[in-house]
Amino acid sequence: MEKLKIYIIPMLKDNYSYILHDIENNKTAVIDPANAKPIIKFLNELELGLELDFILNTHHHSDHIGGNKELHKRYPNAKLITSKLNKGKISNISHFICKSNEKIKFGNFDIECISTPGHTMGSLCFYIKTEKENILFTGDTLFNFGCGRNFEGSAHQLFNSLNKLKILPLETKIYSGHEYTLKNLEFCMDLQKRCNYLNKYHFEHLLKCKEKIEDLRNNELPSVPTLLEDEIKINPFFKNIPIHTTFALIRNLKNSF
Known part of the structure; x- marks a missing residue:
């Protein structure tokens, strides 16, 4: 039976990074690693011999990508995935998301990449539907009971992006990028x-x-x-x-x- 484990990793002052573990296939991914050391430490402490298979960036701000370089050095086979609009803003990218709703195969699971411009033009949300639950990682697009500032995009773009998320199942779990x-x-x-x-x-x-x-x-x-x-x-x-x-x-x- 499929099983996805999500670990919440506090970062910096109020950031959250997330480690995903597909238990059956022993695959791992990290979302928005602000700092590499807590990620490496956590994976080592699990004592499961885990490598890192994916690094997923919701957007290009430094408090969401700060650990990319060190993680990629420690796990050179990890694929770094983000929006094509982050080209030149994030290095070592293995795969650009070129269209909304593109899916990344992660073990038994599909990670759907939803384009949500507004906070930045290349902002993405990552959506996973399992047998038991629906999960959404929103970076700085949607916060719990709030939303991100529109640093690059317009308020209209951010409004439209949030409307994309409103149509997901009501029981969807929201994992945002900060403790706000x-x-x-x-x-x-x-x-x-x-x-x-x-x-x-x-x-x-x-x-x-x-x-x-x-x-x-x-x-x-x-x-x-x-x-x-x-x-x-x-x-x-x-x-x-x-x-x-x-x-x-x-x-x-x-x-x-």
Whole structure:
């Protein structure tokens, strides 16, 4: 029976990298290695004789690719995969993703690469559907109860990218690139006061999620993953916001929050 193990690896101040292990085929991949040393240490500590088969970059920012070079030196057969739009911004690339929904074979699993420009023009999300669950690694495109800044793309592009993710199954687990969840929930509370963007039921759900996340963080546990269903209920960048309030305005409010 297929089995995919996901390990959450904290990096730097608030980054998350992820190690994927296809247990049956003993294949491994890392997503957004900000630093190589924690990845190498973790793989060694598993004591399974694991090599690294794939390095996946959601985008080109240094806090997501900083470990690429050292990992590639330690595991020279690892294939480095990212968007073709990152050419010249990321070195040692083995395979460019040239179109959205292209799939990478990873042991028993297909990793679907979803083009999500906005944070950067070459941003990707990685989607995996197993027999038991749906998993989405979003880098800095979608955060838990928030979204990334549009550094290269426009707010319109980021809005369209998020809409691509909204149509995935509600039970999809969201693994984002940073531990921003509590701060994002605080912004949701502030935005609710400003424009009452949530109905009573969804506001109550927000309070429950905030309590749950606070408990996790107080125990020094990651807040990831969240569920897409929760994002659709609460995340202001997923809501049908009032006609006088634009996506770009909310993004600007979040930038200064």
